Amino acid sequence: MINYRISFAGADVAVQAQDQSSSELLVLLFHGLLTPESAVAAPRLSLAFAEGSDTFSVFEDAVSIFEGQSKVQCAAILYDRVIFHLLDETGGGAALHCGSVIGEDRLILIPGQSGAGKSTLVWWLTNCGYRYLTDELIFIDEQAAKPIEFFTRPVCLKSGALPLIEACATNVWQDMLRDRHGALLTPQLAGETDDNMDRKTKADRGSVPPHPALVLLPQYQAGSPLEIERISTARLVGLLMQCHANARNLEDHGFRQIVGLARTTPAYLLRYDSFAGLAEAIDRTLTISSRNK
Amino acid sequence: MQKSDTKKRVVLKDGYLLEEFDQEITVYHPTLTTSLYLNETGALIWNLCDGSRSVSEIILLLSTHYPESSAQIELDVITLINRLIDQNIAELK
Numbered sequence: 119m120i121n122y123r124i125s126f127a128g129a130d131v132a133v134q135a136q137d138q139s140s141s142e143l144l145v146l147l148f149h150g151l152l153t154p155e156s157a158v159a160a161p162r163l164s165l166a167f168a169e170g171s172d173t174f175s176v177f178e179d180a181v182s183i184f185e186g187q188s189k190v191q192c193a194a195i196l197y198d199r200v201i202f203h204l205l206d207e208t209g210g211g212a213a214l215h216c217g218s219v220i221g222e223d224r225l226i227l228i229p230g231q232s233g234a235g236k237s238t239l240v241w242w243l244t245n246c247g248y249r250y251l252t253d254e255l256i257f258i259d260e261q262a263a264k265p266i267e268f269f270t271r272p273v274c275l276k277s278g279a280l281p282l283i284e285a286c287a288t289n290v291w292q293d294m295l296r297d298r299h300g301a302l303l304t305p306q307l308a309g310e311t312d313d314n315m316d317r318k319t320k321a322d323r324g325s326v327p328p329h330p331a332l333v334l335l336p337q338y339q340a341g342s343p344l345e346i347e348r349i350s351t352a353r354l355v356g357l358l359m360q361c362h363a364n365a366r367n368l369e370d371h372g373f374r375q376i377v378g379l380a381r382t383t384p385a386y387l388l389r390y391d392s393f394a395g396l397a398e399a400i401d402r403t404l405t406i407s408s409r410n411k
Numbered sequence: 412m413q414k415s416d417t418k419k420r421v422v423l424k425d426g427y428l429l430e431e432f433d434q435e436i437t438v439y440h441p442t443l444t445t446s447l448y449l450n451e452t453g454a455l456i457w458n459l460c461d462g463s464r465s466v467s468e469i470i471l472l473l474s475t476h477y478p479e480s481s482a483q484i485e486l487d488v489i490t491l492i493n494r495l496i497d498q499n500i501a502e503l504k
Contacts, residue, residue, distance in 0.1 A: 352435035356448035359439055371441045373428045381432075 121155040124148050124200055127257035127267050129207030131200055134161035140174070143167075146294055147193050147302075148200070150270050162203050163196065190299040197271065201255060205364040211259030212372035212379075213364040218256055218268055219248035221404055224331035225266070227256065227383070229361040235338040238279045239388075239396075241303070245290050246397035250305045251326070255363065258375060265328050272302040286393070332407050333358075333385035334400065344396065345389040346403050354385040412493055412503075417466040419503035421492055427500055438500065445498050449491075456491050460501060466492055 120135040122144060132155065133148075135141035144165060145152060164177040174192040176184040176199070184195040205213050217228035217236035221243070230236045237253040244250040255269035273291070275283060277300050291303040335349070335357055349357075358376045365371035384407040390396055428439045436449040436457055449457050459469045470488050474481035495501035 350432065350435055350450075352430070352432040352437045352450075353448045355430060355432075355437040355439075356446040359437075359446035365441070365444060370428055371439065371444070373430070373439045373441075377430045377437075 121158040121161065122148075123153045123155045123158075124151050124204070125153065126151055126204050126255075126269055127208045127211060127213065127259075129204045131163065131203040131207075132158040132161045133200070134158060134164040136164060136166040139167035139169075140165040143174070143189060143192070144196075147196060147271065163199055165192075165196070188297050188299050189295045190297050190302065193295060193302055194274065194300070197254070197274065201269070201363075205367070208257065208364050209367050211257050211262065212362060212368065212375040213255060213257045214358065215254065215361045215363050216256045217253045218251040218266075218330075219243045220251065220326065221248040221401070223325075223327065224404060224408065225327040225329065226400075226404070227330045227333045228336060229333065229358055230336055231361060235336040237273050237275055238282065238338070239334070239336045241273050241275060241279075241283065241291070242286075242393050243397060243400065244273075244305055245286065245288050248397075258379060260375065260378060266326075266330070268326075272304045274300065274302050276300045282393075330379070330383050332404055333380075333383050334403075335385065335387050337387060337389045338391065339389050340391050342389045342391050344391075344394070344399055345387075346399055347387045347389075349385050349387055351380045351385075354380040354383075412466070412489055412496075416503050417470070417489075420462060420465050421460040421469065421495075421501055422462045422504050423460055423495070423501050424499065440498065440500055443499055445500075447494070447498060447500065452487055453491055456488050460492070460495070466503070 217240040240253040252268040257267040292306040295302040434451040436454040438447040
């Protein structure tokens with residue numbers, strides 16, 4: 119048995135690998151957030167691998183919640199449950215379902231509910247030279263020394279996005295897991311590999327601006343021309359509240375923090391149905407928004 | 412909303428959070444975890460829902476100020492108030 123603690127935004131969740139294969143998968147998925155622990159009395163999550171059937175099993179509070187051969191599916195379950203338990207413990211700040219990249223030294227937030235296309239857009243922007251931070255979750259606490267924390271993990275692309283990424287030749291990303299259910303990829307920096315630099319180091323590499331310069335809300339619409347529309351602060355607050363992941367823990371559901379973020383950050387709706395011209399349009403938006411700030 | 416309902420007063424329920432931005436409003440209801448974005452027109456209607464006015468009085472008041480848009484105003488008022496009722500933010504009394 120190998121015990122770990124996964125930490126994010128001041129919260130922890132205890133996980134246990136029952137064998138070496140399970141431990142390797144946990145390290146792959148949570149590398150920068152994972153700390154080995156001595157014995158844990160009651161791990162919240164436990165992962166086991168059965169060699170005979172080539173099957174992973176996930177247990178939550180000792181109850182089986184997944185059994186299958188797909189590491190991608192297993193990863194999705196683990197991320198979902200780990201994030202749920204972490205958010206249950208967080209307080210004082212607002213967690214948002216949100217991707218994030220850095221371009222031209224400016225921080226871009228890409229919030230969206232599940233299926234909005236956050237991961238695909240983050241994947242593409244990283245292809246185009248933006249620096250990857252997360253495709254899933256951020257934690258905002260303006261009172262903290264680090265006002266925004268990023269849940270850095272491999273980009274998780276669902277099966278529907280696979281034809282899109284397979285059509286784009288890129289050496290920016292390195293496959294970590296891939297099967298018919300989706301893919302997990304990690305950014306590969308020139309001249310450096312995962313052997314000599316872990317993901318957390320990559321995410322920490324260079325400074326991260328303390329405040330976002332831009333919010334982009336992706337809306338993938340088949341057949342839609344590329345459109346970038348500036349949206350009002352009031353509309354942004356409404357949309358961000360829909361992406362709020364730990365509202366239940368906060369006295370006012372984090373409404374005032376979201377209002378504070380929206381009041382200080384220009385926001386745009388991004389409608390697209392292909393990557394053609396997308397990065398250039400976002401580059402221009404970034405330039406315009408910083409000029410108008 | 413029935414025709415007879417337009418004579419009833421629009422009463423906003425307690426417990427929502429509200430923030431005004433220029434001429435727009437965002438309303439969030441923590442218990443229901445729903446948010447509502449009101450554009451300039453929506454904010455105007457919202458501000459008239461003070462518990463003393465009926466639906467028809469709100470329509471009349473706005474139509475008097477904006478006679479060229481009276482047909483649209485009636486539609487906007489009824490649509491928004493229906494939405495507020497559906498989201499449990501308002502009730503008719």
